[in-house]
Amino acid sequence: MKKLDISRQDKEALDDAISHWQEQGMIDEALATRLGESYEVKGFDWKRLAQYAFWIALSCVILAFLSLFADDMVLRWIKRLYDTPDTVICIFCLVLAIVFYSWGFRNKRNHPEKTFSNEALMTLGVFATAAFIGYLGKIIDKGSGHFSLLFLASVLIYGILSVKLSSKLIWVFTLVSFGIWFATETAYHSNWGFRFWGMNYPLRFTLFGALLTAFALFWQHHIKPISHFRQLSYLIGLTYLMVALWLLSIFGNYSDMDKWAQVRQWHIFYWGLLSTAVSLGFAWYGLKKHDNIAREFGIVFLVINIYTRFFEYLWDNVNRAIFFLLLAVSFWYIGRWAERVWRKKDKIRG
Structure with missing residues (x-):
């Protein structure tokens, strides 16, 4: 039988629970032994390492992109591409987004256990989608300054993608974009002031x-x-x-x-x-x-x-000495209160 990998703290809690159930006659010794042998302290947390590694990888992609603008040779290359039509860049970003979403969705369907790598691909798709929407805005801009509509478009696009791809990560971007749209839309209708219907942000x-x-x-x-x-x-x-x-x-x-x-x-x-x-x-x-x-x-x-x-x-x-003394007393009180709660729960478990 495959054993359940748990943390040392969880193991101690489960050991205490099994001992308590055995003492109370809720389970017999044989069942207590089988339960105790069904789990073990996990070793190195590879799941957390994978999560951090993919976060660092995405951060490095962003830093690599930003560092392009600090390189003289790349800057000269960008200047030569300055005349590239916005339509071409927009289509390129769209194709890139489709590639990342398709890749992520296929991996999610074939390898659902690869949670972090799948979400990393979805995140790259989200960035490509944002670039596509931005350039699309430049193409259709009529000088009205009503660019909050682009954020509304991103809300609709991310919302549809999150449902179709069943991605919680894209749903987060949907709600974040929704908040940005709300902020920019109300600012637009208040002539970019800080008040809208008498309300600040x-x-x-x-x-x-x-x-x-x-x-x-x-x-x-x-x-x-x-x-x-x-x-x-x-x-x-x-x-x-x-x-x-x-x-x-x-x-x-x-x-x-x-x-x-x-x-x-x-x-x-x-x-x-x-x-x-x-x-x-x-x-x-x-x-x-x-x-x-x-x-x-x-x-x-x-x-x-x-x-x-x-x-x-x-x-x-208030005098600074008295201020910090009051602060110390307040934290001491919180610590005592937390200690009483902890002791009370520990006594109940015992």
């Missing part, structure tokens, strides 16, 4: 993130082609929402940095209260519904909000 993205999170929670599972991307949409929607709320708690609904710098932070304390309340709400929801994503986002951003307020209100108003 953090407030706009607070609403955007809330809608995306609500869509992932309540509606996405009803749409069959994208239902399996629900958790990913939920994660990205919460990221948009919580980061935007945190920035809103710092900058308020100000779009002029000079005006914001003249305002005392307690004048915009209500945004901090909103951010803290939403963090508490997600932490409570996650604990009640056993939703790990909501719980962790809620707790992490609750701590971030508390310490942000701590720095905002006390940094300029």
Whole structure:
């Protein structure tokens, strides 16, 4: 029988669980022995090495491309190609994207276990698609400056590809492009100012993130082609929402940095209260519904909000020695609280 490879920490947890079940009479000694022999501590983490290697490979591809522009010989070659029609480059990028997507899809179908290499090929296809859309925009540009439509086109293209190729990575790019389209579209309609319908960027993205999170929670599972991307949409929607709320708690609904710098932070304390309340709400929801994503986002951003307020209100108003002493006491309290929780769980296991 093939043994399950697990980490040393997981092995200790499983050993404790099997011993507890045996002591409580839930399993006999023979079953406990068989269970104990069904797993072993894994050796070197080759999966993580593969993941990092492919990330480094993609980074090196990008660096290699950027380094071309630092080479004099290459720069002279680029100048000679400067007159190459945009149409030719656009078609070349399209063909390149099709090649990478086809290659990645074929590998995914024939070798589904090669997760990282397959996703790396999809990522190269995404970059080629972005270049194709960019040059397509140059070809059809009429001087209107409404280039946010290109990002909308990328959302549609990536969305279709993510469904057809069943790629979570491309779905991430779909939602990232969706956020960029939202930012540029609202900026275009506000004449490239920082306010749209009286809202600055953090407030706009607070609403955007809330809608995306609500869509992932309540509606996405009803749409069959994208239902399996629900958790990913939920994660990205919460990221948009919580980061935007945190920035809103710092900058308020100000779009002029000079005006914001003249305002005392307690004048915009209500945004901090909103951010803290939403963090508490997600932490409570996650604990009640056993939703790990909501719980962790809620707790992490609750701590971030508390310490942000701590720095905002006390940094300029309290002696530095007292400030850092209060900071030390707060972290000591958190450590004691975490230690009590850990001891309590350890006692229950014992």
